[in-house]
Amino acid sequence: MKKIKLPGQVLKLLSDNSIREDAIIAASSTDMNTEGEYADGYVVLTMNKLAIITSPPDPVEIHSFKGYISKNSIPERPRDWAIRIFENDRLASLKCEPLVACSELVATLKDEAEPAKDGKKADDSEGTDDSKGTGERGTPLSLTAFTNLHRESMHRLARSFDKIKNPVPEGEREEEEEEDDFCPVCGMMYPDKNRKICPKCMDRKSVFRRTLAYFKPYAGYIAVMLLCYIAMAVMNLVWPYLNGTVLYDYVLAKNEGFLVKLGIENGRYVTALIMVVGGMLIARLMLLLIQMLQGVLTARIVTGVVRDIKKSIFANMGRLSISFFRSRQTGGLMTRALSDAERVTGFFIDGMPYVFINGMMTIATIVVMFMMKWQMAVIAIVMIPAAVMIGYYLRPRIWSMYGHRHRSERSVNSQVNDNLTGARVVKAFGQEKREIERFRHNNERLRDSEMAIVSFQNYFRLIYGGTFQILNMLVWMVGVYFILVRNEMELGILITFTGYVGQLQGPINFFSFLFHWWADSMNSAQRIFEILDAQPEVREKDDPVRLTDPVGHIELKNVNFGYEINKPVLKDISLDIPAGSMLGIVGRSGAGKTTLVNLISRLYDVNEGEILFDGVNIKDIAFKDLRRNVAMVSQETYIFMGTVAENIAYANREASREEIINAAKLASAHEFIMRMPDGYDTMIGSSGRELSGGEKQRISIARAILANPKVLILDEATASVDTETEREIQHSVAYLVKGRTTISIAHRLSTLRDADFLVVIDHGEITEKGTDSELAALKGTYYKLMELQTKALAMRGIE
Amino acid sequence: MGYGKGFHGEEKEFDLEEMEKETEEMLKIRYLNSDNADFKRTEGGFVSLKIGDENYERVHVVRMFPFTDPEHYISIRTPDENSKEIGIIKDFKDVSADTRKMLEEQMNLRYFTPIITKIINIKDEYGYAYFDVVTDRGACRFTINIGGSAVVHLSDTRILISDIDENRFEIPDIMKLTVGERKKLDLFL
Known part of the structure; x- marks a missing residue:
C-alpha cells in the first residue's frame, strides 16, 4: 500500500492523540473543506481509528495539481491543524462520494446519540458508549472534501476501511501493485499514467x-x-x-x-x-x-x-x-x-x-x-x-x-x-x-x-x-x-x-x-x-500462456470494475460458468451487463479480482488464443466494406465456400443473402448495399458460427430483430450454443429459455442467481420481469 | 422501466397496478415550495427534507441547468447511488431565504469550480498546457491535455477548463481578461 509522507507537525498531532506512525494503514491528503474552499488536510486510517486532520484555508498558498506536483515537494508549512478522531467501530461505512468536479468523504455514524462536534480540537476522542449499534443505518456525516487530485489515494483509503470491516481471507487478497506515477528524472507526476512520458523532460x-x-x-x-x-x-x-x-x-x-x-x-x-x-x-x-x-x-x-x-x-x-x-x-x-x-x-x-x-x-x-x-x-x-x-x-x-x-x-x-x-x-x-x-x-x-x-x-x-x-x-x-x-x-x-x-x-x-x-x-x-x-491499458503478458486444448470454463472471482475510479460499475461479482453451459444475464439497462462481458473478452481489465479461463487468469493468456476462443455477437454490428462472404469469413479467412454457406444457413442469413442480386458476392458496408438491423445481426451471427469459439457471448444479439425473425434466429442460436460455453444477455426473457442458469444484475451486483424456475419462485426482479413480459404479450394477444 | 426496488421498500409480490402507479409517479413533476417542503440542516453537515409524511434524512441538491440557469430548476434527490428525484424547486423565490441559503451551501461544494481571475502564464509542451493562474480561491497551477476536450466553450465568452484529473476551472467572461492574458489563452479560443 502506498503511503503518503505526513509532515512532522501532523505526525506529532497524531502521536499526541495516541496514533503511532507505524499503526497507520492508509493515509491520504485532502485539499478542500466542506464549505468548498481550498484547505489542506489529511485523512489517516488505523486498524481501529479514523483521523480527520484539517487546517484553515491559506490565502497565499499556491494550489498545485497534476503536472506541477513533484515527488520531492512535500509541503511542510506550519499550519493550525485541527483533528477529529472516530473509532472505526462506530462508523458503519466510509465512502467517497463524487460531486461534479470534486469529491466528499462521507461516513455513516452508527450511533445517532452523539455525532461528532465539529471543529473540536485534538484530544476529544469520542466517548465509547457504543451500547446500541443501530445496524447499517445511522447519521450521515460530511467529513471532508478533496479535489480529483486525491481521488485515487482517498479511494484506496476507503477500500482499506472496507477491508477492515469485511476482512478478505488471506489467500484471496490480491496485492495491488503500485505503479510509479512519477518521472524518474524530474520527479514530476506523469500527466497521463498510460503514457509514461514526462512532457517536461521530453523536449x-x-x-x-x-x-x-x-x-x-x-x-x-x-x-x-x-x-x-x-x-x-x-x-x-x-x-x-x-x-x-x-x-x-x-x-x-x-x-x-x-x-x-x-x-x-x-x-x-x-x-x-x-x-x-x-x-x-x-x-x-x-x-x-x-x-x-x-x-x-x-x-x-x-x-x-x-x-x-x-x-x-x-x-x-x-x-x-x-x-x-x-x-x-x-x-x-x-x-x-x-x-x-x-x-x-x-x-x-x-x-x-x-x-x-x-x-x-x-x-x-x-x-x-x-x-x-x-x-x-x-x-x-x-x-x-x-x-x-x-x-x-x-x-x-x-x-x-x-x-x-x-x-x-x-x-x-x-x-x-x-x-x-x-x-x-x-x-x-x-x-x-x-x-x-x-x-x-x-x-x-x-x-x-x-x-x-x-x-x-x-x-x-x-x-x-x-x-x-x-x-x-x-x-x-x-x-x-x-x-x-x-x-x-x-x-x-x-x-x-x-x-x-x-x-x-x-x-x-x-x-x-x-x-x-x-x-x-x-x-x-x-x-x-x-x-x-499511448500505451494500451490492456496489455499482453510478456510470456503469455498458450491455450492448447481449451474447453471454455469461465470463472469470475470477486470482480470489481469501473470505467472511472470512483464510479464502480461492477461490484464483487463471482460466477462459475462450467464448460458447455449457458448463462443468461438479465438486468435493466445500465446495470453493468455489457461491461461484464467486455471484461470476459478482455476489452478492459478488471480493477480487482480475477477472471479465469480454464483456470488460467485471462491476463496471462495470449491475445491470439483468447480472441480466438471468445467471440462476441453484440448490439453493435460491424459490417466492413466488402462482399457478404468476406464479412462472414472475417474471423476465419481460410473458411471454404461451403463453410461460409453453412454458417449463413445456420444463422438464417442464407435466404436473404440469396435474395440479393449478387448473392454472396454482394458488396455491403459503407459504400455498398444497405442492410437492415436484423440482416446485419444475422451476418454477425454467421461470423461467430464460423469463428467457432469455445466461449460465445451474445450481447442482445437478437434485440434488433422482430419476434418472428428472432424465432428463426433462436434456432441458429440453439445450434450455435451447442458444445460451447455461452453467455447471453437479453431483455427478452424468451431468448434465455434455454439457459442452464440465470443471474440478475442490478447496479453492478448479482442480486439473484439460479435456474429459470428457481428465480421465478424467488418472486424477485426476475419474476417481475417475467410477469411483465408475459402480461404485455398477452395484452397484445401474441402469446 | 418500473421493476426493481420501489420507493417504499422491497415488495415481493408482483403487482402491476403498483408498478404502473410508480411509473406514473416518475412521469410527474413535483414542485417543492415553502408550503409543502421542510428543509433542515443536519448535524452531519447535510440537509434533510420532510414532505408530508415522507422523511429524507439527507438529500442531494442538484442543478438542472448548472451553466445556463443555475438559480432555477433545482432538483432535490435521494442521496443513494440509484438517486431518484424527490421534487423540483423551480425558483428560489418559492422557498424561504434560510432554506435557499442552506441549499446553496450544499451546491457550493457540489459545483466547486474556481473562477480564473488572472492568467499569469500558460506554457504548452508536448500535448499538454501548463496553466499558472490566480482564481477566486487562490493561486492555482494545473495541467490540461490539449488533445482532448479540456476547454469547453459554454458561450462565446465563457469557458470551462478541465485539468487532467477533471478538476474544473472557469473563466466567466474572457473579455474581462487583459489583452495580454487573452493572447496567452489564444491557443484555446
Missing part, C-alpha cells in the same frame, strides 16, 4: 530526433539530394562572378589578360563573349536539371515518410485499448492520422537540407563580399542578426497559430464526421440549414486561422523584402561613391557585389522562416507522438 529536441528516424530508410536519396543542393550552391556562387566581373570587367572592358587565360587570339572579344554567354547558359541549364532531380527526390522521400508515419499511427491506434477511443473525438484522431503526418515532413524537406546549404552559402557569400569590399559588406549584413532574432522571437506566436489551425481543422473534421453518421436524424428533423450554418461557421474559422498564418507570413516577407531593398540601395549608393568619387572600384565589381547581396536575401529569408516550419512541423509531430506513445 522538442527529442520529438525532432524521433521524427528524423522516419527519414532514415531514405538516407541514400537524402545524400543525393544534399549533393544537388551543394551543386546548386556552387552554381549560385559562380553566377554573379560570370554575370558581373567576367562579363563587364573582362569581356566588355576588353581585358586582354583574360583572353590569354581563355586561350583565345588577341582582339577576338566576340568569341570571348559567346564563350562567356555559353558558359552562363550551360550553368543555368545545369541548375535547372539539378532542380528537377531534387524535385523528384523530394517527392519520393516525402510520400514515403508520410506513408510510413500514417502506417505507424494506424497500427498503434489498432493496438490501443477501447478506453483510449472513449475519451477522444473521432475527428481529432482523423486529423492526426491524415494531415499531421503530411505537415511533419514540411520542415524536414523544406527546411533541414537548406540549413546546411544556406548556412554555407551565407558564410561563403559574406566571406567573398568582405574580400571584395569590406565597407560595403558591413552595410549588407548589418540586418542579418536582427532578421533572425525577429524570427526567433515571434516563434511562440506562430506556434500558437499552428495550434489554432489544427483545432479549427479538427472541428471541421468532427462535424463532417458527425453529420455523415447522423445524416438520417438531420434530415428527419429538417435541420440541414442549421448544420450547413454550423459547418460554415467552423469552416470559416479554419479559413481565418489559415489566413492568419498566411498574412503573418506575408507581413514577414514585407519586412524582410523592404529591408533588403533599402540595403540594396545603400550598397549601390556606396558603390557609386567608390567608383565615381574615390575611383577605387570598377562597375563590374559593384554589379557582382550587388548580385551577392541579392543572393543573401534567400538564405536570410529562409532562416527567418525556418522557425515557422519548425513550429508547424513539431506541432504536428508532437500530436502524432502522443498517439504513438
Whole structure:
C-alpha cells in the first residue's frame, strides 16, 4: 500500500492523540473543506481509528495539481491543524462520494446519540458508549472534501476501511501493485499514467530526433539530394562572378589578360563573349536539371515518410485499448492520422537540407563580399542578426497559430464526421440549414486561422523584402561613391557585389522562416507522438500462456470494475460458468451487463479480482488464443466494406465456400443473402448495399458460427430483430450454443429459455442467481420481469 | 422501466397496478415550495427534507441547468447511488431565504469550480498546457491535455477548463481578461 509522507507537525498531532506512525494503514491528503474552499488536510486510517486532520484555508498558498506536483515537494508549512478522531467501530461505512468536479468523504455514524462536534480540537476522542449499534443505518456525516487530485489515494483509503470491516481471507487478497506515477528524472507526476512520458523532460529536441528516424530508410536519396543542393550552391556562387566581373570587367572592358587565360587570339572579344554567354547558359541549364532531380527526390522521400508515419499511427491506434477511443473525438484522431503526418515532413524537406546549404552559402557569400569590399559588406549584413532574432522571437506566436489551425481543422473534421453518421436524424428533423450554418461557421474559422498564418507570413516577407531593398540601395549608393568619387572600384565589381547581396536575401529569408516550419512541423509531430506513445491499458503478458486444448470454463472471482475510479460499475461479482453451459444475464439497462462481458473478452481489465479461463487468469493468456476462443455477437454490428462472404469469413479467412454457406444457413442469413442480386458476392458496408438491423445481426451471427469459439457471448444479439425473425434466429442460436460455453444477455426473457442458469444484475451486483424456475419462485426482479413480459404479450394477444 | 426496488421498500409480490402507479409517479413533476417542503440542516453537515409524511434524512441538491440557469430548476434527490428525484424547486423565490441559503451551501461544494481571475502564464509542451493562474480561491497551477476536450466553450465568452484529473476551472467572461492574458489563452479560443 502506498503511503503518503505526513509532515512532522501532523505526525506529532497524531502521536499526541495516541496514533503511532507505524499503526497507520492508509493515509491520504485532502485539499478542500466542506464549505468548498481550498484547505489542506489529511485523512489517516488505523486498524481501529479514523483521523480527520484539517487546517484553515491559506490565502497565499499556491494550489498545485497534476503536472506541477513533484515527488520531492512535500509541503511542510506550519499550519493550525485541527483533528477529529472516530473509532472505526462506530462508523458503519466510509465512502467517497463524487460531486461534479470534486469529491466528499462521507461516513455513516452508527450511533445517532452523539455525532461528532465539529471543529473540536485534538484530544476529544469520542466517548465509547457504543451500547446500541443501530445496524447499517445511522447519521450521515460530511467529513471532508478533496479535489480529483486525491481521488485515487482517498479511494484506496476507503477500500482499506472496507477491508477492515469485511476482512478478505488471506489467500484471496490480491496485492495491488503500485505503479510509479512519477518521472524518474524530474520527479514530476506523469500527466497521463498510460503514457509514461514526462512532457517536461521530453523536449522538442527529442520529438525532432524521433521524427528524423522516419527519414532514415531514405538516407541514400537524402545524400543525393544534399549533393544537388551543394551543386546548386556552387552554381549560385559562380553566377554573379560570370554575370558581373567576367562579363563587364573582362569581356566588355576588353581585358586582354583574360583572353590569354581563355586561350583565345588577341582582339577576338566576340568569341570571348559567346564563350562567356555559353558558359552562363550551360550553368543555368545545369541548375535547372539539378532542380528537377531534387524535385523528384523530394517527392519520393516525402510520400514515403508520410506513408510510413500514417502506417505507424494506424497500427498503434489498432493496438490501443477501447478506453483510449472513449475519451477522444473521432475527428481529432482523423486529423492526426491524415494531415499531421503530411505537415511533419514540411520542415524536414523544406527546411533541414537548406540549413546546411544556406548556412554555407551565407558564410561563403559574406566571406567573398568582405574580400571584395569590406565597407560595403558591413552595410549588407548589418540586418542579418536582427532578421533572425525577429524570427526567433515571434516563434511562440506562430506556434500558437499552428495550434489554432489544427483545432479549427479538427472541428471541421468532427462535424463532417458527425453529420455523415447522423445524416438520417438531420434530415428527419429538417435541420440541414442549421448544420450547413454550423459547418460554415467552423469552416470559416479554419479559413481565418489559415489566413492568419498566411498574412503573418506575408507581413514577414514585407519586412524582410523592404529591408533588403533599402540595403540594396545603400550598397549601390556606396558603390557609386567608390567608383565615381574615390575611383577605387570598377562597375563590374559593384554589379557582382550587388548580385551577392541579392543572393543573401534567400538564405536570410529562409532562416527567418525556418522557425515557422519548425513550429508547424513539431506541432504536428508532437500530436502524432502522443498517439504513438499511448500505451494500451490492456496489455499482453510478456510470456503469455498458450491455450492448447481449451474447453471454455469461465470463472469470475470477486470482480470489481469501473470505467472511472470512483464510479464502480461492477461490484464483487463471482460466477462459475462450467464448460458447455449457458448463462443468461438479465438486468435493466445500465446495470453493468455489457461491461461484464467486455471484461470476459478482455476489452478492459478488471480493477480487482480475477477472471479465469480454464483456470488460467485471462491476463496471462495470449491475445491470439483468447480472441480466438471468445467471440462476441453484440448490439453493435460491424459490417466492413466488402462482399457478404468476406464479412462472414472475417474471423476465419481460410473458411471454404461451403463453410461460409453453412454458417449463413445456420444463422438464417442464407435466404436473404440469396435474395440479393449478387448473392454472396454482394458488396455491403459503407459504400455498398444497405442492410437492415436484423440482416446485419444475422451476418454477425454467421461470423461467430464460423469463428467457432469455445466461449460465445451474445450481447442482445437478437434485440434488433422482430419476434418472428428472432424465432428463426433462436434456432441458429440453439445450434450455435451447442458444445460451447455461452453467455447471453437479453431483455427478452424468451431468448434465455434455454439457459442452464440465470443471474440478475442490478447496479453492478448479482442480486439473484439460479435456474429459470428457481428465480421465478424467488418472486424477485426476475419474476417481475417475467410477469411483465408475459402480461404485455398477452395484452397484445401474441402469446 | 418500473421493476426493481420501489420507493417504499422491497415488495415481493408482483403487482402491476403498483408498478404502473410508480411509473406514473416518475412521469410527474413535483414542485417543492415553502408550503409543502421542510428543509433542515443536519448535524452531519447535510440537509434533510420532510414532505408530508415522507422523511429524507439527507438529500442531494442538484442543478438542472448548472451553466445556463443555475438559480432555477433545482432538483432535490435521494442521496443513494440509484438517486431518484424527490421534487423540483423551480425558483428560489418559492422557498424561504434560510432554506435557499442552506441549499446553496450544499451546491457550493457540489459545483466547486474556481473562477480564473488572472492568467499569469500558460506554457504548452508536448500535448499538454501548463496553466499558472490566480482564481477566486487562490493561486492555482494545473495541467490540461490539449488533445482532448479540456476547454469547453459554454458561450462565446465563457469557458470551462478541465485539468487532467477533471478538476474544473472557469473563466466567466474572457473579455474581462487583459489583452495580454487573452493572447496567452489564444491557443484555446
